[in-house]
Amino acid sequence: MRSFWSLLASVVGLATLLVQAKSSSGDSVLVLLDPSLKRDDFSIFFSGLEEKGYDLTFRSPKDEEPVVIKDDYPQFSHVIIFAPETKSFPKDITPQSLVDLLSKDTNLLLALSPKQTPLTSLASEFSLITPPPGTPLVSHFPERDTPATVIPVNVSHTSPILTPGLPPVWFSGVPFALGTNPLLVPILNAPPESFATDSLGDSDADVVIEASEKGGEGLWAGSQLGLVAGFQPAGGARATWVGGVELFSDEFATKEVSSGVKSGNEQFAADIASWTFQESLVLRVDSIDHHRLNETAPREHYTTNDQIVFTTHISRYNPKTSAWEPYSGIQDLQLEFTMLDPHIRTALPPVPGKPGAYSVTFRAPDRHGVFKFVVDHKRRGWTHLHSSTVIPLVPPRHDEYPRFLSAAWPYYTGAISTSIGFIIFSALWLGGSESKKGKGSKVE
Amino acid sequence: MAVAYSLPSDVSPATVTNTRSLLRIIALALISGAAIASRLFAVINFESIIHEFDPWFNYRATRVLASEGFYEFWNWFDPTAWYPLGRVVGGTIYPGLMATSGVIYNVLHALHLPVDIRNICVLLAPGFSALTAWSTYMFTKEMKDESAGLLAAAFIGIVPGYISRSVAGSYDNEAIAIFLLMFTFFCWIKALKTGSALFGTLAALFYFYMVAAWGGYAFITNMIPLHSLALILMGRYSSRLYVAYSSWYAIGTLASMQVPFVGFQPVRTSEHMAALGVFGLLQIVAFAELVRTHVSSKQFQSLLYASVIGMGILGAGAIIGLTYKGWIAPWTGRFYSLWDTGYAKIHIPIIASVSEHQPTAWPSFFMDLHSLVFLFPAGVVMCFRQLRDEHVFVIIYAVVASYFAGVMVRLMLTLTPVVCVAAAIAFSSLLDTYIEPTEPDVADDSSGKIAETAPAVDAASSGSSTAVSASSSTAKKTKKAPTAPPSVSAVAAAMTPSKKGEKPRGIFGLDTRFIVLLNAVGMLLFFVLHCTWVTSTAYSSPSVVLASQNPDGSQHIIDDFREAYYWLRQNTPENSVVMSWWDYGYQIAGMADRATLVDNNTWNNTHIATVGKAMSSSEEVAYPILRKHDVDYVLIIFGGLLGYSGDDINKFLWMVRIAQGVWPDEIQEPNYFTPKGEYKVDDMASPTMKNSLMYKMSYYRFPELFGTSQAIDRVRGQQIPKAGTTLDYLDEAFTSENWIVRIYQVKKEDILGRDLKSANAFAQGKKRKRTKPPVRRKATV
Amino acid sequence: MAGPKTTASSVSSSSSANALQTLWKAYNDTTSPRLKLVDTFLVFLMLSGVVQFVYCILVTNFPFNAFLAGFGSCVGQFVLTASLRTQVNPTNRSEFKDVSPERAFAEFALGSIVLHFFVYNFLG
Incomplete structure (x- = not known):
């Protein structure tokens, strides 16, 4: 009961805090929600968005309407794709059209899943290297009573996107390796003890042992893997890739990471959303x-x-x-x-x-x-x-150079003296003797 | 003295002179009319447009001068040329041409005649060609007499060698430079003949005008000293030479340094040292002569001569020493390549690549000069016979100009005036000899013929009147009115034998005269026909517009260039930067009004080599260069569809060579040939060639034109592979009607930071290969 | 005309001094006052030119255009005056048929004015 009241209080408090926040680039959001997911399972996240002032439109991958881009104009300012089970997207949402949306200033929040979806091939264009299909992230540490695929991840304190002091968040999904693209913004990295494998039983973990013998080649393990990564394409739009949809679910938001400490999922999700939708760090x-x-x-x-x-x-x-x-x-x-x-x-x-x-x-x-x-x-x-x-x-105009230099006065005097001499000479000549032939005309 | 035909004897000498001057004036007016008219073919056939490449820049500069005034023009900095280096136009051009047009424009506007600046620029060259004819007349008059002068004026009025650079629309420096050249030479000869400082000053002033107008002024700077030196060495030193040369040099050199582009060159470069050297030598010789008149002792004289020669050698040694030390610049590349013809190809490929700088072939001598080329040596030989001071000048000019014309096609232009002068001297001597009516007396009846007076006079007068009427009836008037020969006694004295008792020498009878004169007139007629034909077919096309014939004979205008330039002008942002080969820079700047990377000024070899490197490298290598220079559009010329052989693929090897000169590690010319050494563009082309940007741009989507049949490049005569080329970093923006001009737009960097090739592959739906995560550290085992 | 004595080479030094003296005497006798005026002007111009040249070499040749203008003014005026001298000298009458002494002076004045115009334009 007490927990319920504290929860309500914190939610209300959070809501009042966030009620005025709005994006700088528009309010309309299209949420492509897999039919296998229920909207109510993500009510904390979505209601948080709505309270901030966003206008959410929900669409199933089977629906043809509302289209995300029409006549080359994007119809929504932001797009969220929570479709972990869908194998094929509707005709207007292809990997190429998603990149096109980015170039038209639409922000994207995309969730991957262990299953192969069209987003998996798109991730490689963002220089994210996804593991083979069917290999979710698994970690046997720390000791906990959730399955091995549900992992508490410590949040780094240095990312400007996240509010400081966040408690660990629950994560379930796939990791991805980060390429060398400078436009990538790592937000959440995998815990060091985690690895991606296709089975929960350790007896099938030959793949991992083989890879470790080869010096780590092909190994999907460690904190070098990313779980949530942002991407800033040229042009100003933002895209965020999340390794699993459950990060946003109510269940993870209310789960405790350790006794008495709630997970940071709610705040974490709100931070990611506000960064992706051009609210913060803009x-x-x-x-x-x-x-x-x-x-x-x-x-x-x-x-x-x-x-x-x-x-x-x-x-x-x-x-x-x-x-x-x-x-x-x-x-x-x-x-x-x-x-x-x-x-x-x-x-x-x-x-x-x-x-x-x-x-x-x-x-x-x-x-x-x-x-x-x-x-x-x-x-x-x-x-x-x-x-x-x-x-x-x-360059300076021809009369912007210094004109009369002191170093040149001998030349000035020379030229002026020549002119004066010429004038005196002419005067003397013209006023001189009138005998044109001159004296001394003796030829030698 | 017997006469072949009798001249009217009741005419007073005053009437004769008056009639002669009147006839001369009329003849000069007709020659000017012919000169102007024969240059108007292009304007009548096409329109009043500026031709070629260089004139477009001059036209743009003149527009700036006319609209903004001389002060702004003097300081004009053009930020759209040689982007992003810019060009200081005020200090790097010869402003004479633009200033002349500006003055004419302002004068006409002051008289309330609103002539457009374009028309002034287009028609400036024909106008000045009339003045050139007049100045050649004055020059030749000093050589021989007025009749030779009229012939020379007529020759230079229509000779193709000069017309090629002075048709209406060819708004280039040579339009006024040849007039100034002849007039300066005339002033020099007159100064030399009379010893007058006034003509020396006039020569200096027109020399200054010439320096302001054309880079070829170095020709005058070296011709006049060469002439003076020859005269001194021939022992013909005189005070007139001293007066003429000194006044010309002192005033002329100081005046020439007023032009900013020339600056201090007259005292610092080897091309001007000859003039300085001869000046010094003249002072020494004059001083020696002066002292010699006061002292007659042999001992003193020998001492004096020794000291004179010593000082001369000292002066020459000083000049050579300063050149070695670097204080005096050695011969610049342009002029050095005239002496060492192989130099340019190795060291300065740009100079070697200009088509005008190639050596002259024999047919172009004949085409440009026709029968004058045969009369020209005869005229020079005749100068030897008379050998006054001015004839030495013509001989030297002829020899020097012949050498230079053989080295470079472009310098045919400097040969043309002296050819006209010498040919006129020869031809006029021929005419004089055969028109002269005196016949030598003969003792024998058998060898003498005394013609009847009446029919002879009719024949002679009808001969001369038909000549006059022929000239008045034809539209192109080039014939001179035959004037009455100069003083009969002088010619008769030349004709009659010096020794008595020898067989008399001379021309007997009317029929010999008639035959020779008829042949001569026939040669002149052929000359006129040839000149008109050459002018109308070869030299009157504005290279901006091409003309061809439809199957039914009507004219088909190919206007691709203007179509493309105006597309650029109307469809691209005003601050776009266009990259093309340097040939088209001025035209793009003039007609499309866009910033260009390189243009015909070719002053910065590295910048041109950068463009050459971009054109001849693969897309991945060229793209960073394009982005660094903010290039938005790339323009190329492609003649494969039409058969236009002046396109960029034919010039491609020059781009490679020039780029190789600056980056020999990255670009090597042999890579662009097949292993057998052939220059191929079909499927046997080398991989470097196939990947080069120029090849890809030229043949992009070209095979699509041919559908299922094989695509053929009409210029190279080779088949292009059907797969065609692909472009990842450029988009095709515009192709003109006959595919002559193709414009491509440079793509901006990919939004996701990928290289554009992968981005294009993604856009077409191809999937990337699965990769492994990058290895950051080795696992400790 | 008294020439220098053609003595043996042992008295060459005195003979050269004598030669110069004789030269000076001959010069004094044969030239008219008008020509002497011209000659003094020429000597003045030469001195002025030499001074400027020495200054240029010893001290600095910046600004070069001022040096060229000043030096060129001396040299130009010198040659124009020398030309005037030859034209006016009665011994040269046969060479200069078309140029009378009045016309010579007029041309000299015109040339000098043109020269000075260019000099002052180049000076600054």
Whole structure:
């Protein structure tokens, strides 16, 4: 009874906390739910989303409606696919169309399963290497009374996506190996003692022993495997791959990891959803500005060796107020002044006193050409910031060079004296003797 | 003296001179009209459009000058050329041409004649060709006389060697440069003949104009010193030479340094050292002459000569020493390749690859000059006979220009004026000899013929009047009006034998005269016919528009280039960057108004080699280069469907060679040939060739045109394999009507960070192979 | 015309000094005051040019265009004046049939003005 009241209180508290949070890119969510799963089994997760303000539309893989993309326009801002048992998806949801959705700024939350689904082949495009079909993750540690495939996983404390201090989460499903794609954001890794195998009995674990003898080749084990991984494609959308659907279920959310400690599944699921649906860690470049030092208006082109001031304004989305607020928390923003290769790479520090503004003053290089101001900030979990502004850098005009140099005064005096001499000479000649033939015309 | 035909004797000398001047003026006007008219074929057949490649850049620069004024033009930095390096146009061009057009434009607008700048640019060359004819007339007049001058003007007015670079629409530096060349030479000769500093100053001013107009001004910079040196060595030093050369050099060199593109070159490069050397030598010789007039002692003289020669050798040694030390730059590649013809192919492939820089073949001499090429040596020999100072100039000019014209096709243009002058001298001497009516007296009746006066006068006058009427009736007027010969006594003195008692020499009778003159006139007629034919068929096509014939004989215009450039202009974002081979850079900039990577200026060999590397490498290697340079579109020319042989596959080997010059480890020319050494594009092509970007782009979807039958490349005459080529990193954006211009769009990086080949395979539904997880550490056993 | 004595080589040094003296005497006698005016101008120009050249070599040749302008001004004016001298010299009448001394001076003035125009344009 007490547990029930505490549960209710925590749920209500959580709900009030989250009731105002909304995504920065839209509210419509399509949930592709396998018929074998019941909606009520995920009520905590889905009601959490609805309380935040999302508009959930449920669809079974057998249904043709509502289509996820129509006439090349995506119909929903976010798509959740919880379809562990489905072998074939409807016609409008193919691996290719899912990638297409990503390029059209639709966020995806995809769940894998030990069975072979169309998502398994899609995972390899995201450089996630899935184990052979029918090999769920198994761990015999820690000692517990759940089956070996239901594993408590410790949450790392360093990921910016998750709230700090989360208790371990329950997980059941497949692991995947993470490739070397820099766009991957590992969120939850497998416990070190876990491994993927196709049978629960250890007698069939020859595969594991063989692989370990080969030096770990082909071994699906250890904390190098990921269970939940995010992916940030170019373009801003986000995709999250989860190794099993049960992570979101009510059963796991209410299960205790150790006596008196509830699992962190509910908060974990809410964090993943809020990251995937563009609520948290969302940045954008509001504006960029450039002008010469001691001027305010930007110019169409600058001259070499000019002092240029570059300013950019960055905002972060605040899900609680559903507004973009200036954000000065980036400590390592850099500006590159590039022509084929960066000629200048300098830090872009935040301006104290002006929230959201980052500014730097630098001297344009001595080389003329067409340069770009490039702001390129990529951090795992955060939105990639990229802005590129083309600006020509022209050489000085012909009258911008210093004109009369002191080193040249002998030449100036020489030239002027020649002119004066010429004038005097002409005067003397013309005013001189009128005898044109001159004297001394004796030919030798 | 007996006469073959009698001249009217009741005409006063004043009337004769007046009539002669009037006839000369009319003749010059007709020649100018002919010169302008024969250059208008392209405008009449097609339209008033700028031709070729280089003129498009000049036209763009002139547009900037006309719209923004001289100040902005002087400082113009073009960020769309040679992206992303940009081009400082103000300091790297010869502004004479644009300034001339700008001045004409402003003058016409001040007179409230709103002529479009394009029309001014198109018609500038014919206008200046009339001025060239006039300046050649003045030049030849100094050599021989006015009648030779008129012949020379007529020759240069219509000769194809000059027309090729000065048709209406060919808005290039040579349009005004040849006029300035002849006029500068005329001023120089006049200065030399009269010893007047005024003509020396005029020569310097027009030399300055020439320096501002054309890079070939180095020709004048070396011709005039060479002439002066020859005169000194021949012992013909005179104060006139000193006055003329010194005033020309002092003012001209200082003036030429005002052009930013030339800068300090006149005192720092080997091409200008000859002029400086001769200047110094002249000062020494003049000083020696001056001292010599004051002292007559042999001892002093010998001392003086020794010191003069010593100082001369010292000066020459100083120049050579400075060159070795590097303070004076050695001959630049362009000019050095004129002496060492094999140099360019090895070291500077770009210079060797320009079609205009190839050695001249004999047929092009005949095509460009026709019968003048035979008269030309005769004229030079005649200069030897007279050998005044100015004839030495023509001889030197003829020898030097013949050598250069043999080395490079492009330099036929500098040979053409001297050929016209020398041929005119020869031809006019011939005409003079045979029109001259005096006959030598003969003691014997058998060998002398004295023609009747009346029919002879009719025949002669009818002969000359038909000539005049023929010239007035034909549309293309090129004939000169035969003038009455110069003073009869002078010619008679040349004709009559020097010794008494010898057989008299001369021309007897009217029939000999008539036959020779008829032949001569016939040769002139053939010359006119040839020139007109060559102009209309060979030199009057704007290479932007091609023409061919339909089966029924009507003209079929192939306008693929403009179609493609205007597609680019109207369908791509304004800041797109287009990559193509450098030939088309100016045209893309002029007609499509887009940024280009390389263009015809070819000043940066590494940038061109980068483009060559991108074109000749595989897609995976080329893609990073394309993305680094922000290239949005790639444009190639493909002539395989139509048989247009000037396409990029034919130029491909030059791209490879130029790229190889900068990256010899990555690009090797032999890889693009078959093992047997053949250049093949069919299924026997080498793998490197098949994977190169240029090959893939050229033949992309080409076999689809032919359906089930075999695809044939009409230019190479080979069959293309039916499988065709695949492109992963580029998308086809546009192909023109006859497949001549093909434009491809560069794909952006894949959204999931994959390489585009795998991304395309995925998009087509292919599954990836199952892979094993990457090994991070070895398990401890 | 008194020439230097054609003595033996033992007195060559004195004979060369004598030669120079005789040269100077001959020069003084034969040249008109007008030509002497021209000659003084020429000497002045030569000195000015030498000074600029020495400065260029010894100290610095930056800015090069100013050096060229100044030096070129001296050299140009020098040759123009020398040309004027030859044209006006009565001994050269036969060579310069078309150029009378007045015309020679006019051409000299025109050439000098053009020269100075370019010099001042190049100087700065």
